[in-house]
Amino acid sequence: MKEYGLIGFPLSHSFSQKYFTEKFKNSGITDCRYELFELSDINQFPNLIQSRPLLRGINVTIPYKQAIIPFLDELETVAAGIGAINVIKFENGKLKGYNSDYQGFMQSLQNFYPINAQSQALVLGTGGAAKAVTAALDHLGIAYKQVSRNPAINQLNYEQLTPEVLQQYPLIINTTPLGTYPRVDTAPPIRYEALSAQHYLYDLVYNPAETEFLKRGKAAEAQIKNGYEMLVLQAEVAWQIWNS
Template identity: 60%
Template sequence: MRKFGLIGKKLGHSFSKRYFTEKFAREGIADAAYELYELPNIADFPDLLTSEPELVGLNVTVPYKEAVIPYLHGLDESAARIGAVNTIRIENGSTKGYNTDFIGFRDTLQQFYPVGESAQALVLGTGGAAKAVWTALEELAIPYTSVSRNPAQNQLHYESITPDVLQAYTLIINTTPLGMAPDTTSVPAIPYEALTPGHYLYDLVYNPEETLFLQRGRLAGAQTINGLPMLYAQADAAWEIWTNERHR
């Protein structure tokens, strides 16, 4: 029996367990199981591997996406650039970390946004999710500017996003938790009145399916997408990594 699972501090209702359990049933994969492994501390990770020798793949969620890295034998190039891991492949006692958030975002963005010479992205937020987005944009050669409440060098403050500034960016990506349930009335502070049908809004939030950020974009005629396709794409990429179908 091949075992897969999710590690985190508090797991509660897990998308991953439901997704993979349904996948195994739907595709007749009888030799696989997916479990939840709550770890009070990341220092418990080696003991988990010892006690579960049938583990061949793990997903990683907060707060361990960065903390797990010192416990791994190796890192995929993109995971090393991002500095975060959400997928681990285990083979012959060796562990290698990957970031499929980056893969999921990159692949769904290519289907959603027409990447051309005029492509220019505004990334709202500078946290862990933003790092995966930055790496994907760099791989796709899409120039971007990040927006933060505490901007570093070459970043913008939200107060700097005027209607004129917004016209220069056709792609706007929300990597912040603003608008996520239960706080569905919160929204990034940008001049929504300046949005046009030429804008594309990508929100990494998927609950609710349409955040206020996306709703305002839709009402302005912009193209919109939430984080659900990315969530499914990153799970599929993890499965390909675990089963040797994706070599990275």
């Protein structure tokens, strides 16, 4: 039996376990199972590894995508550049970290947004998810500005997002947790009334399926997309990594 699983805290709602359990069932894979490993402290990770000799791969979610790195033997090149890990592969007694969020987002964005040489994006947020998004934008040649309540050099704050600025950035990507269940009434503080049918709003949040961010964009006739497809695609990339 091969064992896979997810580490994070808390893990009350897990897309990954449901997805992989159904995948194994529908594909007739009978020698694999997917478990949840809720760790209240990342320092519990070595004990988990020692106690589960059948583990072949692990997904990593909030809040450990960066904290897990010191526990790994090696990082894949792109993942090292992003500085956040969401897939661990067990190989020859070593643990290697990857980032499938980057690939999942990139594939999903290409299905949604008509990329061209003049494409410009606003990335709302600067956390681990934003790092995967900006790596994908770099790869696709899409210029971007990051937006934060406490901006660093070359970043914007929300007050700077005037209607004129919003017109320059047709693609707006929410990487913050604002709008996630159960706080579904929250949304990034941008001027939604300045949006138009020329805008594309992508929200990494998938629960609820239509966040307040997306609802307000839709009301302004913008194109909208949530993070569900990205989740599916990154899960498939993880499966490819574990079986390569």
